[in-house]
Amino acid sequence: MSVRDRVRENESEFIGIRRKIHENPELSFKEFETTKLIKAYLDDLGIENHPNGEDTGVIGILRGKKDGPVLALRADIDALKLTEKTGLPFASKNEGVCHACGHDLHTAVLLGTAKILKSYEDDLCGTVKFLFQPAEEGLGGSRSMIKNGALKNPVPKYILACHSWPEMPAGSIGVRYGAMLGASDTFKITVTGKGGHAAHPHKGIDPVVVAAYIITELQTIVSRRIAPVDSAVITVGHLEAGTVSNIIPNEAFMEGTVRTQDPTTRKKVAVYMEQLAVGTARAMGADAKVEYNFGVGPTISDHHIVDEISAAVTETLGAEHLLQVPHASMGAEDFAFYLEKVPGALFRLGTYDDRPESKWALHNPSTLFAEEAIPTGVTAMVASVFKINGCDMSVLK
Numbered sequence: 001m002s003v004r005d006r007v008r009e010n011e012s013e014f015i016g017i018r019r020k021i022h023e024n025p026e027l028s029f030k031e032f033e034t035t036k037l038i039k040a041y042l043d044d045l046g047i048e049n050h051p052n053g054e055d056t057g058v059i060g061i062l063r064g065k066k067d068g069p070v071l072a073l074r075a076d077i078d079a080l081k082l083t084e085k086t087g088l089p090f091a092s093k094n095e096g097v098c099h100a101c102g103h104d105l106h107t108a109v110l111l112g113t114a115k116i117l118k119s120y121e122d123d124l125c126g127t128v129k130f131l132f133q134p135a136e137e138g139l140g141g142s143r144s145m146i147k148n149g150a151l152k153n154p155v156p157k158y159i160l161a162c163h164s165w166p167e168m169p170a171g172s173i174g175v176r177y178g179a180m181l182g183a184s185d186t187f188k189i190t191v192t193g194k195g196g197h198a199a200h201p202h203k204g205i206d207p208v209v210v211a212a213y214i215i216t217e218l219q220t221i222v223s224r225r226i227a228p229v230d231s232a233v234i235t236v237g238h239l240e241a242g243t244v245s246n247i248i249p250n251e252a253f254m255e256g257t258v259r260t261q262d263p264t265t266r267k268k269v270a271v272y273m274e275q276l277a278v279g280t281a282r283a284m285g286a287d288a289k290v291e292y293n294f295g296v297g298p299t300i301s302d303h304h305i306v307d308e309i310s311a312a313v314t315e316t317l318g319a320e321h322l323l324q325v326p327h328a329s330m331g332a333e334d335f336a337f338y339l340e341k342v343p344g345a346l347f348r349l350g351t352y353d354d355r356p357e358s359k360w361a362l363h364n365p366s367t368l369f370a371e372e373a374i375p376t377g378v379t380a381m382v383a384s385v386f387k388i389n390g391c392d393m394s395v396l397k
């Protein structure tokens with residue numbers, strides 16, 4: 001029996017897992033029931049598993065009967081603070097919490113992958129580590145997994161993850177060489193002037209006007225200093241100054257986010273922002289202090305691993321199921337923290353079907369995810385493990 005058929009035989013079970021998780025979504029680091037469900041499922045399969053050092057999350061380990069490298073597979077398990085509006089029969093029963101980013105599908109795909117790989121353990125080369133990670137949405141879960149030793153004992157050679165994508169049809173797998181997701185950094189700029197009466201601006205230094213110049217000029221970093229073929233986003237999302245109409249305040253404050261794809265561009269934006277804010281303020285007689293915080297880096301896939309996933313998908317699902325993702329998303333993903341330590345790749349799981357709401361964005365409370373993505377994801381994951389670890393692919397045919 002082919003891997004595709006073996007997955008099909010279990011499809012309703014995997015979809016059932018997804019619905020159960022969907023019905024009981026849990027916030028970051030509070031995924032207690034989800035963790036219990038994962039652990040119970042791995043126990044039933046006879047797959048060794050351990051806590052990850054936090055209260056939630058699980059690490060499973062499956063040792064194949066043949067020699068080979070260690071490969072880690074990661075699924076994020078947390079949900080969002082959002083009230084679900086899908087009207088599905090298995091919609092969230094937890095008020096104000098909802099799986100609107102597809103992490104319920106990712107968890108079901110990884111549990112399905114564990115079951116199918118276990119059924120192939122005689123032919124499986126090397127070891128597979130299943131990282132069921134809490135708190136992706138807070139962007140802290142992968143850091144805590146790494147800190148707690150998820151990438152040790154045994155040390156993985158490569159790491160894989162998948163993420164739902166409403167811009168691609170269900171049944172397809174999307175790959176991309178290079179950046180798949182952006183880096184997400186934040187900044188705070190405090191402009192200090194000299195307060196006074198609004199009628200006598202020349203007796204003070206108006207930080208509001210200085211801040212307004214800085215905000216406008218920040219966009220010239222994107223348009224004039226970053227190469228046109230490269231990408232950057234600078235957004236000031238919070239601006240504050242003063243109290244009433246007739247007083248010039250002492251200070252103006254702004255904060256925002258910077259998204260980039262290229263690691264060099266990422267560093268350049270931080271330098272340019274400092275130059276521009278400090279320089280502009282000084283030119284107008286004020287001072288500016290920039291606090292730049294590097295958050296999560298870009299998710300950049302390893303070329304070799306993208307080749308292996310592509311070959312694995314083509315051999316098991318067919319070339320028509322493999323799509324090239326045209327652009328990186330400027331969204332960020334904390335999978336990038338693993339990629340700083342271990343090479344690997346994140347592939348996309350197409351989730352739209354003929355329902356219009358299935359094409360809506362991630363993090364929208366009405367977005368629907370086509371469940372065909374689950375068997376497709378399991379087949380792609382199992383095949384990629386076989387390919388990357390150098391197992392006999394003919395076993396899957």
Ligand code: NI
Nearest residue numbers: 101103136163
């Ligand atoms: Ni997500």
